[in-house]
Every structure is written in structure tokens, then in C-alpha cells.
Amino acid sequence: MLAPKIISNKFTDWNQKHKAPFGSEWWYKFVNSKNRGSNFAWRNRFKIPYLLMQQIGAFGFQHNSQTRIFEYPWCFFATPLEAGMRVLEVGAGASGFQFILAEHGLEVTSVDPLINPSEKVDWLFTSHQFNYLNQAFRGKVNFIQDFLQNAQIESNTYDRVFSISAIEHIPPEEVAPLVKEIARILKPGGFFIATIDLFLDCYPFTAKISNRYGSNISICSLIEASGLRIKVGNPCELYGYPEFKPENIHQQLDEFLVVKDPWEKCLILTQCIILEKVT
Template sequence: MKETIHSYDDLLKMLDHLLKEESEFNWDNFYSDRDRKVPFFENHPDENLVEYIEKKRIKAGKALELGCGPGRNAIYMAGNGFHVDAVDQSEEGLAWAKERATEHGIQVNFIQSNIFDLGIEESAYDLVYDSGCFHHIPPHRRMGYIDLVKKALKPGGFFALTCFVLGGELGGAAITDFEVYRSRSMRGGLGFTEEKLKEIFHDLKTVEIRKMRDMEPESSQFGTSALLAALFKNETME
């Protein structure tokens, strides 16, 4: 890595490197052990996503999922009439997702990529969905994340995400953006409040922000009140 900053992109990469030095977490290793007792390893969609679709708050169209992992939400959306592009940088996670899609006879366009290297058509998606990716985005990448969501959405399209509650039992570090760099760590993922999400995504209309509903292990849906579920709408006119 070169150590001279000539551009904004150089600055972002330097900050990526600064945080990565302290991180030993590897998503391929994480997904390689499919027997881990992790609730979201089950092939069950998020309960909020199911509600949006079953109650027709969001109509079927073209969807982009950011950080799809083993594909549980992408497969659900595709099974309910969506044309889905599902992105993840983990080869292991996507291999599992493709196996699941094949088993269910579902067609999903799985893409292995860092979301910030993703080339997408502008204003192409009716829904951008993120289940657990955003809280792992470092603060210096947040503006790029917001730009990606806004670029992807059609006028009238929806952006939905689930993320750690501030100080939640599953994670959600209660630290400032500055503290991330002082400690060179995101402490497993940042926590958010309703107010903070509204502030970050202020260019979009807030439709709803609530805690996810706790779902029993035998349920066909995933849900935990340790996560927030947020739904926003792009009211930009064509």
C-alpha cells in the first residue's frame, strides 16, 4: 500500500487499512462452519421484510440486497416476484446462497463484490435491502454507502435495513465516530438509534423505524429486538 495521499480515494483506503490492522474477523471463515448456532444462519427471511411484502407496503419489482450472506432474504424476495441482485464479498457465503437457491428452484443474480466496487445502473431498483451490513460500515465509508443507495433507487423506491440497536445484546457499540479511529476498532459493529438513522438518511423519507419483533426458534421468520428495522422511501422526482 502506498503511503502518500493524493486523492479522496487514497484517504478512504488509508482509513480502511487503519481499521483492518486491528481486525482479525474473516467472513469466509465465519460462513464456512454452517453448523454454528447462529440464528440468521437458518434459511428464514427477516420478519420486517415479510411484513412489507405480505401487507403490500412494497410491491414486487427489481431489488438489490447489500451483504446478502447465505441468501435467505434474497431467496425470499425472488420467491415473491422480485428480480434480485444480491451482493456479498464472501465466497463462502455466496456458495451457500447459490446452493440454497438451487434447492428451492429460485433464480437470484448473486454477485461477489465489495459493495463500494459495485457497478450498478442508476435509478434501477424498486427496493434496496440491507440486513446487517450497514452496522459494519466504518464512518468514513458511510457517505459512499448513502450515495450508493440513492443512486440505486428509482423515484418512489424503498430502502430498508436492519442494524444493531445501540448497546444491544447482540452488538451495537455505543461509541462516537471519532472514537472508532481513536481505538482503531468498530468493536464488532456500531449501534444506532431511531434519531441517528433519521439523521444519516435524511435525504430519504422515513416511513417507519422500530425494533424487530422477537421470533421463536421454530418460526419460519427471523427476528430479534436487538436489531432495529427501518424503512425509507426515495421521494425524488424523475
């Protein structure tokens, strides 16, 4: 499925409760202003006292796309979550979602190499900064600084694996090994919940293969490589399926959440899938 244009009240309430996806309104306005000290405050955000960080909110320490207005609450409500479940987020970076999961009593592991996804993206974030952020929000997230394929996690370990707009940033040849590893570490009956950007300035919408963030990956190939069963996902709205027609997406843009990236100036939609491990 593609994220819809209309956000439900349930999602809006969740965003307000957790100050998602940008942190407190006053903080977002300040760091995005040209006021004196705003750049300094953003550069030093991982040195702010814990109490102030908590007032800013867990989502206030990473630049997020407007698509996260839908993505974060959708991932949270996509499947039933119960306290004590073991969950893992791939490529979380400084995202607040991992800390909100922990706040709700889930046993959370975050796996991220914390390196630039490409030479075109200036992503500066260290393990020290992650640990500081984690402690500010009660230190409940278990962090593994590595690629998931290298993390040596035991098979059949996790009830849920989340990936929020991360897969499209990795090289296409690494997608299959990643999703196979996700399938391996999921418990039988567990779910992989993912959102994946769909760039309207890249193939199959244009001749351009990629932009500064990545490229459009075949969701059909991803699912086939994983060996997981699709539970939620409309092939007509997922790139790579025969039913997916670029011209149809253009004709239906008014129905979807469409965000214009301020740097790349491209239009971005959000593909959403839930995959289940049946054996």
C-alpha cells in the same frame, strides 16, 4: 421505530410458512445440539443434496439472531411488493430472505463481498457456496460478489433495496457512501427498507465504542447522507436524533424486542426505517 416485544400473528404465520429465521425446527435443534455429527453437518451444509436443503428451508444455512423473528417479516410487509419488481439486498450473505423474495416473483439481486466484516468475526462463506445455495432454491437470485459502491449498477434501477442488520457491521466511515449509492440506484418512488442493530453495551449506553459485531451508528446522519425522505421511523427510537435519549430506552425496555447475544452477552434491539426516493 424499535422492534416491538409482541410479534403479530401475521409475522408468526410468515415465519412458520417460510421456516424463518432458523430453518426447519428439527434441523435447528440438531445443528445446535451436542449430538454426534451435528458439527460435521453444519460445516458441510453447502454440500447437502438440494432436496434435503429445500426441506430444511432457505433460512437454515446461516446463524441468525433471534431479532430476525421480527426483522424478516417486517421487511417483507413494510411496503407493497408486486411480482416483477426489481429488488436488491445488501449484505445478504446466506440469508434466506433473498430466496423468499425471488419465490414471490420479484427480480432479485444480492450484493455482498462475502468477506469477514472484521477481524473479530469469523465469517466463512464463498461464492461457490452461494451459488450452490442459490441453485437449491431455484437459482433465481442474481449475485454480485462485491461492495455495492463497486458494483457499477445503473442509476434508477431498483424498486426496493433491503438491508437487514448489515449496516452496523461496516466501518462507520463507509456508511455515507453506501447509502448514497443506495439512493442513486433506487427508482424515484422506490424505498430503502433497513433494520439496524442497537447495541446496549456500546456508546451512547456505555463508554465502549464497539463490540465484536460493530458499533452503534447515527441513523440521523445515515438518513441525511442518503438524501432520502424518512417514511417510517420514530426519532425518539433512532440513535443519532436529538429526541433519542438512552435513559428513555432503558426505561421502556419491556416494550421492545430485546435479544441477548450468546457470545457477546450484550443486549440487542432492532431499529427499523423505511426511506423513500422522492425525485
